[in-house]
Amino acid sequence: MNSSLAKIVGFTAAAVLPLSMSNLAFAHWAYVSNEKDDTVSVIDTETDEVIKTIDVGERPRGVTLSRDFQTLYICASDSDTVQVMSVVDDKILHELPSGEDPEQFALHPDNKHLYIANEDDAIATVVDVETRTVVAQIDVGVEPEGMAVSHDGKFAIVTSETSNMAHWIDTEAQSIVANTLVDQRPRDAEFTLDDKELWVSSEIGGTVSIIDSESKEITHTLNFAIPGISSDRIQPVGMELTKDGKWAFIALGPSNHVAVVNRDTLEVTDYILVGRRVWHMALTPEQDKLYTTNGVSGDVTVVDVASRKAIKTIKVGRFPWGVTILPSEHVPN
Amino acid sequence: MxxxxxxxxxxxxxxxxxxxxxxxxxxxxxxxxxxxxxxxxxxxxxxxxxxxxxxxxxxxxxxxxxxxxxxxxxxxxxxxxxxxxxxxxxxxxxxxxxxxxxxxxxxxxxxxxxxxxxxxxxxxxxxxxxxxxxxxxxxxxxxxxxxxxxxxxxxxxxSRVMLTDALMQFLNKRKWRNLFLIKGNRPGDIALAESMQRSAKKFQLKIVQEKSWITDADMRRNAAQEVPVFTQARKYDVVVVTDESRDFSQYILYNTWLPRPVVGSSGMRPVAWSPxxxxxxxxxxxxxxxxxxxxxxxxxxxxxxxxxxxxxxxxxxxxxxxxxxxxxxxxxxxxxxxxxxxxxxxxxxxxxxxxxTVQLVHANAVVANAPIEGFLHARTELDTLGLDEPESRCDAFR
Missing domain, CATH: 3.40.50.2300 (Response regulator)
Incomplete structure (x- = not known):
């Protein structure tokens, strides 16, 4: 017993050392939008505690950071606007003309064009964040939701939940050049880092479609099964792909689990139990921790990526929805 | 052609x-x-x-x-x-x-x-x-x-039986096992009451009282006098009322002899859709x-x-x-x-x-979503609602 205790202590001591050395380097901020509280919670990823709660517009959902990490964009759905907040002093600098009911968005690598899904109007709005003007409005399918821009900036993707399509928007022409039919209720879209694949999750279909960016055809469909949980409850929503190209994390909504997918074999290797109705996720820059927003339980689960285990639950506001992480080097003093 | x-x-x-x-x-x-x-x-x-x-x-x-x-x-x-x-x-x-x-x-x-x-x-x-x-x-x-x-x-x-199965699953889950059934007199009400009986049996609930509604009263004025007497009984957990045209059921609420919830066509209703x-x-x-x-x-x-x-x-x-x-x-x-x-x-x-799925709703909110958790089925839990394959008398699809 003594020796095992010593092992634990020894292990802890060894683990603490690099952590404490990197105190400053690893204290990122995770911004979490609370849909039914009209706030954004900020979590310090070193202590994994909420350090502040910021009042924002009505029904905040999508959140994303500018490429220079100076500002946070917030989809305030019921205020029909995208708010631009300074990460330095949490002040709302201005609002962008977003079109009605903005839900999700994606920022082009040029740091200038924001692609916004307008859920109630079946359009995607492209806003120039510098001039704060609408550059284009593109007709898409019913209930546009998921948004992604390829890393090379060529394509913007919008998924339409009721039309069950991923629309491919040419960012030069600002028009749709192709549509890929996927399973029921596509929610989230993510490009792989090399832009060769587009991943689209289908909430009601219960699948993730992997689409080849060249042919725009589905090359593989991922399915999920969790023992003891009805397949109707397994509803893929948010996705996070690791930078090393090896793993994918898929939030499975009301099944309260996150699936871990091996991207070489395309097999699910783990199901991690998190909070209730898991929506979206964000990985730390080191890719060592995953933060999940759990809508129904009103909290964020911290998952240790290496061990595939949930290590902490952090209470935030009501119905946390979106999450994005500000790297430590940009965290204001 | x-x-x-x-x-x-x-x-x-x-x-x-x-x-x-x-x-x-x-x-x-x-x-x-x-x-x-x-x-x-x-x-x-x-x-x-x-x-x-x-x-x-x-x-x-x-x-x-x-x-x-x-x-x-x-x-x-x-x-x-x-x-x-x-x-x-x-x-x-x-x-x-x-x-x-x-x-x-x-x-x-x-x-x-x-x-x-x-x-x-x-x-x-x-x-x-x-x-x-x-x-x-x-x-x-x-x-x-x-x-x-x-x-x-x-x-x-x-089908009516999908709706009534959903309701009875909920009552079973809440352990409200003794039902007072009030039947309307129109054909739809009677069919709904039969469906209630069938579903109650399926989900092991007991109809302890069963009465047909009295048609000659104007409940807008008299509910407070008529309904308590009408619902007089020693014991029931819930009042189930069948009234598809919503003629009288809304007047039963809060007027029952025993202080019990009202479900069916008023109070909490099983529906396929609702605002x-x-x-x-x-x-x-x-x-x-x-x-x-x-x-x-x-x-x-x-x-x-x-x-x-x-x-x-x-x-x-x-x-x-x-x-x-x-x-x-x-x-x-x-x-x-x-x-x-x-x-x-x-x-x-x-x-x-x-x-x-069937929603159990009252005027302002969804109370529950059926199939209620815990009712299992080999194919899909949705098939705990309504006519299942073995009991089906439909031959046209075979």
Whole structure:
């Protein structure tokens, strides 16, 4: 017993050392939008505690950071606007003309064009964040939701939940050049880092479609099964792909689990139990921790990526929805 | 006679090629595939009711079908499909069979029927309808899914027994085991009461008292005097009332002899749709509907919407407007419809009934979503609601 205790202590001591050395380097901020509280919670990823709660517009959902990490964009759905907040002093600098009911968005690598899904109007709005003007409005399918821009900036993707399509928007022409039919209720879209694949999750279909960016055809469909949980409850929503190209994390909504997918074999290797109705996720820059927003339980689960285990639950506001992480080097003093 | 649908496929071979690979270039949208849906409605005469507050929309169901077509077209424009809704609405005193027969003659059609059970059967049995695909988007008569089922009819409206099963699952879960059943006197009320009895037995609940409603009282004034006496009994956990036209059931609440909840046609009701449903993205469907109709979406609107959307889903996936092919796909394992009710919806292969969750609602909120957790089924928990395959007396689908 003594020796095992010593092992634990020894292990802890060894683990603490690099952590404490990197105190400053690893204290990122995770911004979490609370849909039914009209706030954004900020979590310090070193202590994994909420350090502040910021009042924002009505029904905040999508959140994303500018490429220079100076500002946070917030989809305030019921205020029909995208708010631009300074990460330095949490002040709302201005609002962008977003079109009605903005839900999700994606920022082009040029740091200038924001692609916004307008859920109630079946359009995607492209806003120039510098001039704060609408550059284009593109007709898409019913209930546009998921948004992604390829890393090379060529394509913007919008998924339409009721039309069950991923629309491919040419960012030069600002028009749709192709549509890929996927399973029921596509929610989230993510490009792989090399832009060769587009991943689209289908909430009601219960699948993730992997689409080849060249042919725009589905090359593989991922399915999920969790023992003891009805397949109707397994509803893929948010996705996070690791930078090393090896793993994918898929939030499975009301099944309260996150699936871990091996991207070489395309097999699910783990199901991690998190909070209730898991929506979206964000990985730390080191890719060592995953933060999940759990809508129904009103909290964020911290998952240790290496061990595939949930290590902490952090209470935030009501119905946390979106999450994005500000790297430590940009965290204001 | 040349079949119009075959002709359409022959004229537009290009989009078919592209669709088969699930990738649709934007350029193909110029060639259009016409998808014609016939909407048949007979306006119904509502029975007189006590309360002036009970108002049924004139265009109940019609607007749901319209929204379905709008939704289909919003997707269809990327796929080179154009959906049209041809409406055939007959007045209360008009015989619908004559114009329907004419409309169905000579071609296979896809038809959404917003008519009562008797008219539905008469249409389904017309020789002209034999090669058509009909959707029952109104009648909840369980028999239409059972011994009176027809192979050319699919049902997007739930059966009464699906609704009553949902309610009884909830009562079982809450352990409210002793029921006081108040039956209305109209045919629908009696059918609903029979369904309540059947479901109570299935979920091991006991009807300890059963009474038919008294028809000669004006409950708006007298409820406080009449109802306590009427509901006098030694023991019951809950009052179940069947009153499909909402004539009297709303006056039972808070007037029962024992302080007990009221469920069934008032209080907490099992429904296929309600304006209070906002989860699962339903808020978007509600707001699209309200924008179109300036009123909230009813159960009949939902069933009509689901019928048109089912056609849209099938046509999108198989790129055919042949009624027989659409029917085959809809009844296959591949078919699924996102119906804003928390699970993918599809059809039961043994009787053509749309599998769906049932919501238990009161005036301001959803209380529970059935199937209630804990009621298990080998195939899907949705099949704990309504007629299951082994008990089905429907032979037309075998």
């Amino acid at each position: 040349v079949n119009a649908k075959i002709l359409i496929n022959w004229i537009y071979p290009v989009p078919i090629l592209f669709l088969s690979s699930m990738f649709i270039g934007a350029a193909q949208a110029a060639d259009e595939l016409d998808v014609n849906v016939l909407y048949v409605e007979q306006r119904i005469e509502r029975p007189p009711v006590l309360s002036n507050l009970v108002v049924w929309p004139e265009d109940d169901g019609e607007r749901g079908a319209e929204l379905g077509v709008n939704d289909n077209n919003a997707s269809g424009r990327f796929l080179g499909q154009k959906y049209n809704l041809e409406k055939l609405i007959v007045a209360i005193d008009e015989n619908p069979l004559i114009p329907v027969r004419k409309a169905l003659a000579g071609q296979s059609r896809m038809v959404v029927l917003n008519v009562d059970a008797k008219t539905l059967l008469a249409i389904a049995d017309m020789p002209e309808a034999a090669d058509d695909l009909l959707f029952n988007a109104r009648s909840t008569d369980t028999n239409l899914r059972d011994d009176l089922c027809r192979s050319n009819v699919l049902h997007t409206a739930p 209070v449903i906002e989860q699962w993205g339903a808020a978007q469907l509600q707001s699209r509907f309200e924008k179109l109709s300036d009123r909230s979406m009813t159960e009949v609107d939902y069933a009509n919407w689901a019928a048109v959307r089912s056609i849209g889903e099938a046509v999108t996936r198989i790129n055919s407007v042949q009624a027989a092919e659409v029917r085959q796909y809809i009844l296959s394992d591949e078919f699924e419809l996102a119906g804003f009710k928390g699970a993918a919806l599809n059809f039961r292969a043994w009787n053509g009934q749309l599998r769906q």
